[in-house]
Amino acid sequence: MNSTSTRHPGLNLGHAHGEAHEASEELVFGFWVFMMSDLIIFGLLFATYITMLGGTAGGPGPHELFELKSAFIETMLLLISSFTFGMASLALKYRSDRKVLVGWLVVTLLLGLGFIAHELYDFHKMFSEGGVPSRSGFLSAFFALVPLHGLHVTGACIWLVALLGQIAVHGLDTPTKTGLMRLAILWHFLDVVWIGIFSIVYLGGIA
Amino acid sequence: MNQHTVSSRSTHRSDADETAHTKRAEQRTYLWGFGLALILTLIPFGLVAFGSLSAGTIYIVIGACAILQVVVHFRFFLHITLARNKREDLQLILFTVLILTIMVGGTLWILFNLYYRMMPDMLP
Numbered sequence: 171m172n173s174t175s176t177r178h179p180g181l182n183l184g185h186a187h188g189e190a191h192e193a194s195e196e197l198v199f200g201f202w203v204f205m206m207s208d209l210i211i212f213g214l215l216f217a218t219y220i221t222m223l224g225g226t227a228g229g230p231g232p233h234e235l236f237e238l239k240s241a242f243i244e245t246m247l248l249l250i251s252s253f254t255f256g257m258a259s260l261a262l263k264y265r266s267d268r269k270v271l272v273g274w275l276v277v278t279l280l281l282g283l284g285f286i287a288h289e290l291y292d293f294h295k296m297f298s299e300g301g302v303p304s305r306s307g308f309l310s311a312f313f314a315l316v317p318l319h320g321l322h323v324t325g326a327c328i329w330l331v332a333l334l335g336q337i338a339v340h341g342l343d344t345p346t347k348t349g350l351m352r353l354a355i356l357w358h359f360l361d362v363v364w365i366g367i368f369s370i371v372y373l374g375g376i377a
Numbered sequence: 378m379n380q381h382t383v384s385s386r387s388t389h390r391s392d393a394d395e396t397a398h399t400k401r402a403e404q405r406t407y408l409w410g411f412g413l414a415l416i417l418t419l420i421p422f423g424l425v426a427f428g429s430l431s432a433g434t435i436y437i438v439i440g441a442c443a444i445l446q447v448v449v450h451f452r453f454f455l456h457i458t459l460a461r462n463k464r465e466d467l468q469l470i471l472f473t474v475l476i477l478t479i480m481v482g483g484t485l486w487i488l489f490n491l492y493y494r495m496m497p498d499m500l501p
Contacts, residue, residue: 178466180456204465206473213477217484224492224499242422249414252454256407264400358454362447369421369443377425377435 178202180355181259183347190347201352205359208322212363216370225307232375235301240292241372244285245364248323251281252361255277259354262347268337275334278357282327289320316371319363326356408455417446 176182178198183191223232258274260266296302305311328355336346421439422429430438451457457470492499 199466202469206469209473210477213481214484217481219466220485220487221492223501238422238426245418245422249411249418250416252450253407253411255402256410256454259446260400260403260407263403340407355455358450360451361454365443365446368418371441373421373425373439374436377432377439 178207181263181351183263186265187263188349190344193344193353194348197348198355201355208359209363212315212319212366213309215318218365219311219315219371220322222307222311225311227306227307227308229305230299230301231308232371235296235299236372236375237292238372238376240288241368241376244288244292245368247281247285247288248361248364251278251285252358254278254281255354255357259350262342262350268342271342272334272337275330277353279327279330279334280324282330282357286320286324286327289316293317308334316367319360322356322360322363326353326360329353329356332357406453410449413449413453414446417449418440 177191177195180198180202183194185191254274255278258271258278261271261274301309303310329349333346333349333353336349340346421442424438428435434484439490489500
């Protein structure tokens with residue numbers, strides 16, 4: 171595993187991939203720069219949320235609005251999808267049968283879509299209980315942080331559909347391979363942000 | 378470029394057994410990561426759902442599990458290890474952490490100090 175030189179942080183394709191391995195150096199490093207700037211945005215939204223915890227203005231608070239069960243289901247969907255994307259990355263790296271790669275990617279996509287659907291259902295329920303963004307500073311901060319993560323997951327799902335289309339039309343050429351590697355970083359990164367959300371927002375709010 | 382052709386030829390020479398071996402090793406890495414992340418998720422959820430610990434203890438356990446799980450994800454899923462041969466990557470991540478610490482820490486410090494002195498109602 172350590173015998174091949176690493177060109178960038180994260181999973182490297184290795185020399186067997188030739189051009190794609192060469193091209194990935196700049197692309198993946200650039201993507202890490204984007205990812206880290208995104209991390210700053212999320213970090214500051216977490217800070218805003220924590221400073222707004224007391225600002226419920228007489229409206230519904232975490233105890234009334236959050237459910238442990240749905241937070242747990244969403245956590246599991248995202249964690250399993252992170253694992254299945256890891257399996258897809260390995261199928262790409264070790265040039266397994268294309269059906270294996272596409273299979274793992276489709277499973278990942280379905281788990282991501284399940285996560286989004288469940289989150290939308292959660293927001294809908296919060297709205298019906300009076301938990302709308304304009305109700306209080308606490309709810310404004312909540313709806314700035316959690317749906318931004320949901321939008322990221324939605325964007326990642328659209329990107330995944332586009333990459334599946336690229337695989338179908340162009341096959342596994344260099345742009346498709348490097349695209350999959352960057353999407354893998356985004357996907358695992360979004361799972362890391364979700365750890366912060368379920369720990370601080372949901373578990374911290376319910377405990 | 379020349380170096381690359383030499384090393385890619387040597388990769389082709391290495392037998393399929395070795396590739397299968399490293400593949401299994403990397404699959405185990407993902408499985409370990411998934412297992413550890415699962416345990417570190419179940420502990421805080423279980424404590425909040427069924428535990429009867431004091432609020433302070435639960436917050437500490439949630440925080441510790443979250444930090445450990447972030448480390449697990451970075452190590453096993455994003456493959457960020459301490460062994461690296463490109464320093465600018467490490468500098469990128471460390472600089473981001475520095476900026477984040479200053480901005481998040483500063484925000485919390487200033488605002489909670491303000492609440493303490495001016496708006497005690499806002500303290501959770």
